[in-house]
Amino acid sequence: MSATSHRARSPGAAADDHDASETTPLLAASTGGPLLADPDTEVSTLVDTTTPGTPTSSSPSGGKPLSKLQLFLLCYARLAEPLAFFSIFPFIAQMVQRNGRLADSDVGFYSGLLESLFSVMQMLVTVSWGRLGDRIGRKPVLLYSLAGTTIAPALFGLSSSLPQMFVFRCFAGVFSGGNLIIRTMIAENSTKETQTSAYSWLAFSNNVGLFLGPLVGGVFADPAEQYPNIFGGVKFFEDYPYALPGFAIGIISATAFLATALFMEETLQKHHESETEAQTAPPQPAMSMWELIGAPDVKFILCIYSYVMFLGLAFTAIIPVVLFTPINLGGIGLTATQISIFMAIQGASQAAWLLIAFPKLQRRYGTNIILKVCSAVQPFLFLSYVIINLLLRDGSSAATIWLWILSSIVIVLGPGTAMSFTGVQLAINDVAPNTSALSTINALALTLTSGIRSVVPGAATAIYAVGVRGDIFKGHLAWVILVPLAAGFGVACSRLPAEHKPPKYNENEEEL
Structure with missing residues (x-):
């Protein structure tokens, strides 16, 4: 659909006699921001004030400008x-063996099952969280979700048996539904123009959590x-050796809970009647899940979204193992310190691509071009690790x-492919048939992501291990x-549907 088919109006604007839940529902008739903006309008001014939500000027596109404070709070939440999900990875095998008193041959199965349960439960409850919202x-x-991610990791760390570990891991997954709420709140506080920077920051915060989770654990x-x-001689930590990581994650989540409770603004609220004709228009009718899936291009974009997540999760899972694996077995053979330096440089590079380059490139060239370029580069990025290993073997x-030349390219330019994560999010927003479908299609996308994450990381590392152990393709299976x-x-x-015309690019535009 074309964005110009909708007149711009404030997110959730409706007549005074409508209840908020009737005008801006998450999974029924959301009228949140991005699809309501006129793509040909000049970029709106963002909020940068001490009072959250108070714009310095009205948004030309009619959407509500996004407060930097609100964006920071959402990204922190x-x-x-990802902290709760990834924090157990460094110690899960040892914890399973200790609590289950298992043979070495059984540890991998139970470890993988525990890792996957979080995403399986998340997949089952995502839509329900949206409906509750x-x-x-x-x-x-969002506060309920943060409360759960405050308590669940601590309980998991205190587990002393396998059944307890399974129960508390499922509990953590059930309360991990905040991602959909956060993405919807950003949508309801963004215009077509400001959403690019907003989702870039959101993607960056997710990657920070992905990096910090295993580090904290x-x-x-x-x-x-x-x-x-x-801590030597402290009986509590001798009896519960994995409690401290859970407490650390819980404390971080608790600070996010407090910040959200004190400073976050509700985006689902009763809006006053607007003076414009567009703002007095009735909300669009809701679409059923099957109607949405059957809408033009929706299935294709959801497949593209799943494809991006599949490749990203597979790469993220095996790259630490590749960096550690000895050269003669197909890896890079780095020490723990060298791996940390490598990941830190990649993280800085990725931040630059997502936060600085992507908003400018997206506004100049559009989402489709970025996705096509990233997809063209990704096979060469993967192949580069094989070539690096062969060069190391040559010596x-x-x-x-x-x-040195190839490694520099990989470590600096390779993280640019992470722009595809933000690009595909914008493609999801762009393909929604109408404003009422925006949150529903995001719920579907997140449900797919949870399902993929429950399988792909474990499968990817298992395949890599098989290749190394059997010396298949010199460890490069x-x-x-x-x-x-x-x-x-x-x-x-290459078959992406036509996107909306990007807004006019302004080099002097204020960024988030």
């Missing part, structure tokens, strides 16, 4: 879910053993020179599979 408001539901696990001078001076799949993503992106 976004950290909770329609009834009682976005902010209360690894640093704080079994403190009595790791830091005997500080000649010429190979060393090429190694996983890359031999991923490179053609990435090339297939490029073919899929």
Whole structure:
């Protein structure tokens, strides 16, 4: 659909006699921001005031400008879910073996099952969280989610048996529904023009959580053993060696809960009648789930979204293992310190791509071009790790020179492919048949992501391990599979439906 088919109006604007839940529902008739903006209108002024939600000027496109404070709070709240999900990865195998008294051969199965349960439960409850947000408001539901991610990791760390671990991991997954609420709140506080920067920051905050989760888990696990001078002899940490990571994650989530409770503004609220004709227009009728899936291009974009998440999760799962695996087995053979430096540089590069480059590129060239370029680069990024290993095996001076050149490209330019995560989110917004479908299509996308995340990371690392153990393709079995799949993503992106005309680009535009 064309964005110009809707007159601009404030998110959720409706007549005074309508209840908020009737005018801006998350999964029924959301009238939140991005689809309501006129794409040909000049970029709106963003809020930068001490009073949240007070615009410095009216938005030319008619959408509500996005407060920087509100965006910061939403991004900080976004950290909770990836922190809770990834924090157990460094110690889960040891915890399973200790609590279950299992043989070494059984540890992998139960570890993988526990890792997946979080995403399985998340997949089952995402839509329900959205519907609850329609009834009682976005902010209360986000607070419920943050309360759960405050308590669940601590309970999981205190588990002393496998059944307890399963119950508390499921509990954490059930209360991980804040992502949909956060994305909807950003949509309801953004215009077509400001959503690019807003979703870039959201993607960056998710990646920060993905990076910090394993770090927190690894640093704080079994403190009595790791830091005997500080925690040695402390009976509590000897009896519950994995409690401290859960407490650390809980404290971070608790601060997000308090910040949200004190400073976050509700976006589902009763709006006053507007003076414009567009603002007095009745809300659009809701679409059923099957009607939405059957709408033009929706299935295709959901497939593209799933494809992006599949490749990203597979790469994220195996890259730490690749960096650690010895050179003769197909890896890079870095030390723990070198891996940390490598990941830090990649993180800084990714931040630059997402926060600085992407908003400007998207406004100049559009979402489709970015997705096509990222999809064209990704197969070569995956293949680069095979070439780096071969250059390391060669060891000649010429190979060393090429190694430094290729490694520099991979570590600086490779993270640019992360722009596809934000790009596909904008494509999801763009393809929604009408404003009432915006949140529903996001709920579907997040449900798909949860299902993929419950399977892909474990499968990817297992395939990589099989390749290394059996010396299949010199340890590069996983890359031999991923490179053609990435090339297939490029073919899929070549068939992207036409997008809305990007807004006029202004080099002097104020960024978030």
